[in-house]
Amino acid sequence: MSLMTSPQRLAGAAALVAASLASFGAHAEATRILFVGNSYTFGRVDPVMSYNAANVHDLTAAMYATNPSGANSFEPHPWGGVAGIFKQFTVEVGLNYDVSLSARNAASLRGQFLNSNGAGWDLRGNIGSQAWDQVVLQEQSDEPLTRQPGLASNPAYFSTYANLIENWIHQGNALSYRERDLIGGTNAKCAEITGASTGTCGTLRTIPANANANPNAQVYLYQTWARPNLVDAPSQTTTDPVTGAVIPTGVPATSFYTSLQAMTDDLRGAYLAAALVAGADGSGGIAGIAPVGDAFMRAIADGVATPDMYAPSAMSDGLIDLWFDDGTHASKYGSYLSALTLFGTITGLDPATLGLNEIAARDLGISAKDAGLLQRVASAQLGFAAVPEPATLALVGLGVGMMWLRRRRGAAPGAMAPAMAAMAA
Numbered sequence: 001m002s003l004m005t006s007p008q009r010l011a012g013a014a015a016l017v018a019a020s021l022a023s024f025g026a027h028a029e030a031t032r033i034l035f036v037g038n039s040y041t042f043g044r045v046d047p048v049m050s051y052n053a054a055n056v057h058d059l060t061a062a063m064y065a066t067n068p069s070g071a072n073s074f075e076p077h078p079w080g081g082v083a084g085i086f087k088q089f090t091v092e093v094g095l096n097y098d099v100s101l102s103a104r105n106a107a108s109l110r111g112q113f114l115n116s117n118g119a120g121w122d123l124r125g126n127i128g129s130q131a132w133d134q135v136v137l138q139e140q141s142d143e144p145l146t147r148q149p150g151l152a153s154n155p156a157y158f159s160t161y162a163n164l165i166e167n168w169i170h171q172g173n174a175l176s177y178r179e180r181d182l183i184g185g186t187n188a189k190c191a192e193i194t195g196a197s198t199g200t201c202g203t204l205r206t207i208p209a210n211a212n213a214n215p216n217a218q219v220y221l222y223q224t225w226a227r228p229n230l231v232d233a234p235s236q237t238t239t240d241p242v243t244g245a246v247i248p249t250g251v252p253a254t255s256f257y258t259s260l261q262a263m264t265d266d267l268r269g270a271y272l273a274a275a276l277v278a279g280a281d282g283s284g285g286i287a288g289i290a291p292v293g294d295a296f297m298r299a300i301a302d303g304v305a306t307p308d309m310y311a312p313s314a315m316s317d318g319l320i321d322l323w324f325d326d327g328t329h330a331s332k333y334g335s336y337l338s339a340l341t342l343f344g345t346i347t348g349l350d351p352a353t354l355g356l357n358e359i360a361a362r363d364l365g366i367s368a369k370d371a372g373l374l375q376r377v378a379s380a381q382l383g384f385a386a387v388p389e390p391a392t393l394a395l396v397g398l399g400v401g402m403m404w405l406r407r408r409r410g411a412a413p414g415a416m417a418p419a420m421a422a423m424a425a
Helices: 007-026 061-066 081-092 109-114 123-127 155-170 187-194 198-202 260-279 292-301 332-347 359-364 368-381 390-409 417-424
Strands: 031-037 097-103 134-137 175-178 204-207 218-222 237-239 246-248 288-290
Touching (some): 031 123, 109 155, 134 155, 155 187, 218 332, 260 288, 292 368, 332 359, 332 368
Parallel strands (some): 134 218, 218 288
Antiparallel strands (some): 175 204, 237 246
16 A cells, blocks of 8 residues: 555654654764855845754854854844754754854855954854764855856865865864965966965965864765856846845846756756865765755756746746745745755755654745645655655664664664564564
8 A cells, every 4th residue: 555545554654753763862962063154054034044043053143243244234143044944854853963053144165264254253163163973064156156257156266175174174184285285286377277366376374273073074065056146137136234125226137157057057066076076085075965956956847946036927826936036045945945955965864754744844934735845856856765655664764763873872783683673573
């Protein structure tokens, strides 16, 4: 009998999985995860920006309180954001996660590692503040793109600093380098590749050791999405510095890509290249890439999301709009899809099993129908198979819990085999 024709069996199996995972999670040490990024991670606007902030450690909240110039006035701390949605998902499936967030508006990975921030905004210090079990790195949206005039793109910086941060998390060595040593080999070649001055390329960078390095940390890359404001947008926009409202200027916008898919392809290639660079030096490398940008495109291809936010029919086509009205940040739906994709990538659990009554969606004002559609998009993007029979689903849930306990407690690989055999009998 299929799950679709037996809702009672499905409900019972789901309850067993949830209860089993909750039991395991309650007795296991929390997994310490840090989300490193900018407004694409903290959410930019409510209801996402402050969502679940009470259960997320906003590591820049105290910095903002000391020096508000480090963030916009319309983005008050504490932040929960995509990290807060992720935290809620983990609670619902019974996983014990201690979630922290280190973000600043428009921050790049290079800026965070070099601490080129406002006074007192020690974002590199946030990364080194604990021995993290998992770290998610989100690059500034332009940076990974192929260099084009008018774009703040710098793929060489992206791959270089994703690798440096990954190394620092895993190995923690003090560093002393010039960017020309890592990019191009000479000041002139570094300047040609990055667009920086030869002086910048030749500047000595000194990074202290990371006393909390963890060679077993899992480092993930958060692949961001294509931006409609860079693809045939009707007008440039400006943001009110007090309210954060987005105002069209009437000035024609430059189009940098022929389609959202073309920009997504560029992003995907850059994130794959960065992961290859990070994995080439034996430092531990990247555990995975969360394909959020690809999930956005899948939502469009599957007829779930509107393909053109600027079309006259966009407000009445009955489809989900994944973008905020500035054409760059995610809407609450886009942030929800981001969190679903990150959740599946990091935990290995199918986002579709969260179900139509998922709490974060309800809190954010996302209907059960739309939550289910977005969950299925994330599930498909991550390659999860068709939903199994209830008994199999229960075994999978218990197996995940047991493997998680084994990982946290350092049990031998075969230590859980008798219990699994007993459940299968």
